[in-house]
Amino acid sequence: MDDFVSTYTNRIDAKGRVSIPAQYRAVMAVDGFDGLYCCPTLDRQAVDAGGNRLREQIGSSLENFEPFSEDHEYLSTTLIGESEILKIDRDGRVVLSDAIREHAGVSDAITFVGQGYKFQMWEPARFTSYREEAKAKARDIRRRLSGRAAEEGAGQ
DSSP: OOSBOSEEEEEOOTTSEEEOOHHHHHHHHHHTOSSEEEEEOSSSSSEEEESHHHHHHHHHHHTTSOTTSHHHHHHHIIIIITOEEEOOOTTSEEEOOHHHHHHHTOSSEEEEEEOBSOEEEEOHHHHHHHHHHHHHHHHHHHHHHHHHHHHHHHTO
């Protein structure tokens, strides 16, 4: 499988190290990126992480803007300029930088959330709250889509 799936919570040790879930490490191995690419999320207090596919998605998004435009500069500053590449040790651990820990608000544990081509890292209690918000929004989206399908079916 080459998608990041499932949710895991792991402890952060006294040296700031955390084990990347084994399933995620397997995806990273297939992806071929040497390390873990991390950047702050744009809308939440979490960190996007992954490898080549995440970097390709960022690059594709940036291609929608003129290279020296203000919008391109804003996005590239945040998605590339504030990114970090963490080294994964032989035991599958990374050392979380102070910037990552501060942005995500983590101290002794971190939650990994699979999102297909990437995963996110969250402070566990904050993710629990966000997960409930996400489920409610997903139900709203499903209702809107179901209503739209019914309207299209009635119009035929």
